[in-house]
Amino acid sequence: MTTHVHSTGSGAAGDAKPPYEADLLTARDQFLKVDAPPPFLLWSPDPRNSFRSVVQQFSDTCDRLSSGAATIPLKALDLGVFGATKDWLMLLSTTDDPRVFHYDHYGLGIARIYGKDMTGMTTDAFPGHISAFFSATYVAVGQRRERLLTVHQPPRSVFVSTWQRLIVPVVDETETTVQFLVLNVPENELRAGLEILPVPVLIVDKDHRVCYANKQARQEFDGGGVGPWGRSLFEYAALDLTIRESPGEIMDTGMVQTSLCRHIKHTQIGAYEATISAALHHNVAFYVVMLQQRSH
Numbered sequence: 374m375t376t377h378v379h380s381t382g383s384g385a386a387g388d389a390k391p392p393y394e395a396d397l398l399t400a401r402d403q404f405l406k407v408d409a410p411p412p413f414l415l416w417s418p419d420p421r422n423s424f425r426s427v428v429q430q431f432s433d434t435c436d437r438l439s440s441g442a443a444t445i446p447l448k449a450l451d452l453g454v455f456g457a458t459k460d461w462l463m464l465l466s467t468t469d470d471p472r473v474f475h476y477d478h479y480g481l482g483i484a485r486i487y488g489k490d491m492t493g494m495t496t497d498a499f500p501g502h503i504s505a506f507f508s509a510t511y512v513a514v515g516q517r518r519e520r521l522l523t524v525h526q527p528p529r530s531v532f533v534s535t536w537q538r539l540i541v542p543v544v545d546e547t548e549t550t551v552q553f554l555v556l557n558v559p560e561n562e563l564r565a566g567l568e569i570l571p572v573p574v575l576i577v578d579k580d581h582r583v584c585y586a587n588k589q590a591r592q593e594f595d596g597g598g599v600g601p602w603g604r605s606l607f608e609y610a611a612l613d614l615t616i617r618e619s620p621g622e623i624m625d626t627g628m629v630q631t632s633l634c635r636h637i638k639h640t641q642i643g644a645y646e647a648t649i650s651a652a653l654h655h656n657v658a659f660y661v662v663m664l665q666q667r668s669h
Contacts, residue, residue: 393513400509403502404525412506412525416517417443418539428539431458431556435541444518444544447551452478463555465496465511472508473497474553481599483557485591486533488600500528514540515550529655530603532576532585533559570663573645575610576652577660579619583609584659611637612664614647620658623651633667643667 401411420432434455439445452459460482465474476491484490491498496507506525514521521540527533536559543552567574573590575583582603591597594610606612614634623630629650636643644667651658 391516393509393516396505396509397513400502400506403505407502407528409502409526412523414510415522416519418520418522420539425537425558427458427461427558428537428556431455431462431539434458435554439541443520444542444548444550445554447543447545450543450552450554458556461556461558463491463553463557465553465555467515467551468495472512474508474511477552480557483559484599486559486585487531488602490599503528510538510540511553514542514553518542518544518548518550526655529657530578530584532602532654532659533561534655535560573610573664575606575660575662575664576654577606577616577620577662579621579658579660581606581616581660586610590664606662612645612647613637614662616649616660620651620660623649623660624653624658636666 397414404411420429423429435445438449438451438454452462452464455462459478460480462478462480463476463483464478466477468475474496476494476496479491481490496511497504499507503525510521510523519542521538523538523540524535525538526535536557539556541554542550543554545551567576567585567587570587571589573593574587575590576585578584582605584602586595586609590610591599606614612634613636614632616630616632618626618630629648632647632649634645634647636645645664646667648663648665650661650663652661653659
């Protein structure tokens with residue numbers, strides 16, 4: 374989905390605009406200041422316009438819980454009815470600070486990509502402009518009690534092109550918004566392709582820090598964990614791998630490199646053959662390291 378400059382949808386009647394609109398504009402400007410495209414916002418989206426079947430399924434399930442209303446009654450909320458989609462759901466609660474929200478549930482699929490399980494943490498734990506954006510959107514949804522679709526580009530350190538969120542307000546018996554049920558799905562064709570490969574693949578930045586690992590790599594090197602990312606190749610995977618050329622140089626030459634590297638785990642030393650290429654992410658070059666275990 375294309376990222377646009379401004380939000381769409383109906384606003385408040387009259388000339389006076391609610392405070393949340395100014396907060397959304399401020400959050401938009403903060404994306405521009407870090408040279409990122411401004412987020413796209415759409416109020417009361419029609420899920421049939423989404424190319425993602427998971428969005429349609431999530432919306433249909435929410436409609437059943439809400440009896441067709443925009444909001445879900447707190448007493449009707451049950452994450453169990455979402456099945457496997459629960460891995461891509463977040464559930465947030467309001468706190469004493471009206472601009473800070475608490476993660477009651479942070480789906481495993483999201484955590485694996487972000488590199489951290491945010492369950493039990495709050496929205497102000499994210500970096501500056503992202504935290505402000507999250508705060509502004511949840512405040513707006515809470516006040517409007519209306520569903521909101523957002524698409525935003527994360528910081529370059531997160532190996533996702535965009536995150537697409539569908540935010541559904543959850544209300545108590547007084548119709549006050551007390552929670553937010555959020556579907557949060559990533560867009561990144563390269564990452565999706567890596568997940569199905571039967572060999573370990575690591576995405577590594579120019580400083581040789583691991584930014585993403587596919588499922589096979591997570592199982593072999595991290596016990597199936599969710600990060601955190603940002604660790605060196607040796608810290609994350611115990612690989613003694615030297616790469617002399619920068620990812621930009623590999624991109625320029627188009628040459629795929631191969632190298633034999635040691636895998637040091639406890640008292641055992643194994644070997645992997647590393648195939649090293651490069652790919653662009655938000656116009657920044659990254660290493661793509663594919664590993665095949667060498668037999669002794």
